[in-house]
Amino acid sequence: MTEDGETKLAPYASQAEASRGREYKEDSPSQRSEYQRDRDRIVHCGAFRRLEYKTQVFVNHEGDMFRTRLTHTIEVAQIARSIARALKLNEDLTEAIALAHDLGHTPFGHAGQDALNTCMREHGGFEHNFQSLRVVTVLEQRYAEFDGLNLTFESCEGVLKHCNKERAKALGPLGQRFLTREQPSLEAQLANAADEIAYNNHDTDDGLRAGMISIEQLRSLPIFSCYFDEVVAKYRNLSDRRITHEVIRRMINAQVNDLIATSQNNLQEAGVESADAVRQFGKPLIGFSEDMAELNLELKRFLRDKLYCHYRVKRMTNKAAKVISGLYEAFINDSQLLPDSAYGLADESNHRHHENTTPRIVADYIAGMTDRFAITEYARIFDPRELT
C-alpha cells in the first residue's frame, strides 16, 4: 500500500509495517506492502489455479454458468475489499485472506470434505479450513528456501478460522488465540463475513438457474420478497433472469451496508484504538445487525432444505463420497498405487510437521485434486479399460 493509503487506515486496522512477520525471514519488498506480496503469492500458487475446477455446489462439468470454487473466491474478495475500504481497514490483507480462504477444499465441495473426514477419522480427521493453512504453510513447494508460501502471520491467522485445542497447541503462535480466546484481526473477521454474503447470494442465483429452487418459493423469505416486490413494481415485463439479478444485487447491497453500519457502530462502542485492542476484545466486532442476522439465517435454512438437500445435489454428493472414499481405500490398502509425486511431497515437507504418515499423505493427495482429476483417477484405478 502507498504511504498515502496507509495514512488513511483506521487506528484499529492492521498495518503492514506492524506485521508479526513471516516464519522465514525475508527482505521487505521494495514496491509492495507485505500484504500485497502475500496476495500475489496466493494468486500465483498451484492450489489457487485448481480452484477453477473444484465444486462450490455444482460439480464443474454440470454447466459452465455455475460458480466454481474460484469464482466464489473472487466474489468473496470483491465483497470483502469493498467493505474493507468503507471501514478503512487494510484492503490488501483482507484480499489476501479472502483469496486464500478456500485453498484447502477437497474436490466435490462439502461432500468431498465430509467423505475424506470420515476416512481420516482414526488419523486426526480432515478439515478444509485447517487444510487451507497446510497448503500455504507446507504443501505448496515453489520456493528454494522454504515450504509453503511463507505468508505473514496475519494472513495465516486469517486463513485459520477455527481450530481444536489439540491442533492449536501444536501450532504454536498461530494456534494461541484458540487457547486464550483472543479474536483475529478485523480483516480476518471481515473476510469470513464476506464469504457468507457471497455464498448465500450466489447459491440462490445458481439454484434458480439450475431450476432446483423457484422464485415462488423464495418469495416466502422476507429478504427476497421485499426486493422482489420493489423490482416488479418498478419494472414491468422483466424476464425472470433479470428480476433475479435485480433482486440479488439488492440483497447483497443490503447485507454489505448493514455489515458496514453495524461494524462501525460496534467499533465505536467498543472504543478500540488499535489492532491489538481488537484482538483482546471479548467478541468479534465485524458483524450484522440482529435483524439482518435473522434474515440471513432464514435464507441459509431455506438453501439447506431446498437446495443443498435437493435430490439432484444429493445424487452428486453420493457419487462424490464414493469417489473420495474409493480412492482413499485403494491408496491405503496399497500405497504403491500412489504416484511418485505424492511421495515427493511427503518426503520433502511432512517430516517437518510430524505428519509423515500414509493416511495424511493420501489425504493431502486427494484434497489437492480437482473434481475432474478425481473422477479420472478413480477410473484409472477401478476401470480396467482405462489407461493408467
Ligand code: MG
Ligand atoms: Mg468460501
